[in-house]
Amino acid sequence: MGEIITTDLPERRIFLCLAHMSGKEAEYIDNAFKTNWVTPLGPNVDGFENDLALFLGNNKKVAALSSGTAALHLGLLLLGVKAGDEVLCQSFTFCASANPVLYIGANPVFIDSEDDSWNMSPILLEQAIQNRIEVTGRKPKAIIVVHLYGMPAKMQEIMEISEKYDIPVLEDAAEALGSTYAGCECGTLGTLGVLSFNGNKMITTSGGGALVVSTDELKQKALFYATQARENYPYYQHEEIGYNYRLSNISAGIGRGQMTILNDHIAHHRHIHSLYQSLLHGIGGITLKSNYDSIINSNYWLSCILIDESITGVSYENLRLKLDEKNIETRPLWKPMHLQPVYKNCPDYTDGTAERLFNSGLCLPSGPCVTDNDVEFIVNQIKQILNCL
Numbered sequence: 001m002g003e004i005i006t007t008d009l010p011e012r013r014i015f016l017c018l019a020h021m022s023g024k025e026a027e028y029i030d031n032a033f034k035t036n037w038v039t040p041l042g043p044n045v046d047g048f049e050n051d052l053a054l055f056l057g058n059n060k061k062v063a064a065l066s067s068g069t070a071a072l073h074l075g076l077l078l079l080g081v082k083a084g085d086e087v088l089c090q091s092f093t094f095c096a097s098a099n100p101v102l103y104i105g106a107n108p109v110f111i112d113s114e115d116d117s118w119n120m121s122p123i124l125l126e127q128a129i130q131n132r133i134e135v136t137g138r139k140p141k142a143i144i145v146v147h148l149y150g151m152p153a154k155m156q157e158i159m160e161i162s163e164k165y166d167i168p169v170l171e172d173a174a175e176a177l178g179s180t181y182a183g184c185e186c187g188t189l190g191t192l193g194v195l196s197f198n199g200n201k202m203i204t205t206s207g208g209g210a211l212v213v214s215t216d217e218l219k220q221k222a223l224f225y226a227t228q229a230r231e232n233y234p235y236y237q238h239e240e241i242g243y244n245y246r247l248s249n250i251s252a253g254i255g256r257g258q259m260t261i262l263n264d265h266i267a268h269h270r271h272i273h274s275l276y277q278s279l280l281h282g283i284g285g286i287t288l289k290s291n292y293d294s295i296i297n298s299n300y301w302l303s304c305i306l307i308d309e310s311i312t313g314v315s316y317e318n319l320r321l322k323l324d325e326k327n328i329e330t331r332p333l334w335k336p337m338h339l340q341p342v343y344k345n346c347p348d349y350t351d352g353t354a355e356r357l358f359n360s361g362l363c364l365p366s367g368p369c370v371t372d373n374d375v376e377f378i379v380n381q382i383k384q385i386l387n388c389l
């Protein structure tokens with residue numbers, strides 16, 4: 001891949017996933033300034049949406065928005081979720097998957113993950129649907145499934161349940177740009193899909209996201225809500241409540257530059273994972289999360305390990321602290337939503353899987369600025385800490 005623009009920190013720290021520029025971003029931004037398109041619309045926004053649609057394939061349309069969180073919020077609106085409705089949401093995720101349910105005044109119901117995919121358990125999902133219908137007399141309005149750390153969820157099983165009960169799926173692919181399921185890009189598999197271009201994701205616009213939809217009408221509807229729900233009158237007429245969620249033409253310029261190296265980024269994340277795989281091999285008590293089935297292909301946004309303390313003698317938290325002393329950033333896995341104080345009163349259908357993962361896992365540096373030498377250094381430090389050297 002292109003020259004890596006490293007940070008000039010006094011002592012270089014190895015971060016999880018830093019942004020990395022192709023060099024082309026500045027041209028698109030310059031052009032926006034030269035043509036005075038310093039607005040939340042313009043040629044870069046259109047170009048970025050086209051580039052994303054081309055990458056995703058499957059005849060999808062893309063609405064570029066100010067964040068992945070905004071895309072989740074508009075996705076729920078487009079699926080008809082209203083105040084008081086229930087939404088089934090994967091518990092093992094970043095809070096942004098669930099928070100938009102609350103923005104609408106709807107109620108999240110959390111579903112646990114399974115061991116192999118780390119994502120929503122189709123079995124618990126179906127149990128939850130049946131039980132919610134029994135308890136509330138109403139069907140949940142939507143399902144939010146997440147491809148955590150880029151690892152694709154069991155989309156075929158989940159879409160079958162979605163069809164059986166006629167409940168749409170909002171596919172949170174914020175971490176999974178470039179991951180595939182049965183040859184299809186993640187983000188194109190659900191009823192609607194969500195992408196994120198935050199600073200730490202597969203590509204960045206410094207902050208941004210997108211909603212992936214299947215028709216031009218849905219895209220127009222998303223853009224309508226993203227631009228204050230302005231009706232078609234010469235004056236400003238509003239019949240619904242809208243939001244200010246459009247991506248700026250400046251940010252979209254960064255996005256267009258990033259699209260020129262997206263495939264390099266994906267290849268690099270996968271390369272880093274395979275290096276971890278070979279170097280961590282044979283260390284007792286450490287398991288690297290890898291593709292669990294031949295029909296999926298993770299982008300390996302972050303390479304993650306599970307630490308079996310009964311074998312290593314070192315807890316995941318002690319390992320994190322010791323690596324931190326060596327200037328290596330690692331992070332515990334996402335704390336499940338059903339264990340978050342802010343969500344303590346929400347119903348959950350759980351069997352302890354996400355909680356167990358949270359209590360034993362770490363994310364390792366994996367981004368475009370992580371070098372082969374970094375990975376060797378990190379694995380050697382792990383070996384030293386675990387007394388395997």
Ligand SMILES: *Cc1c(COP(=O)(O)O)cnc(C)c1O
Pocket residue numbers: 066067068069070093094096097146172174175195196197198207208209
């Ligand atoms: C990053 C992320 C989001 C939110 O994206 P933003 O662009 O940061 O708003 C949503 N879901 C998951 C799983 C994420 O990792």
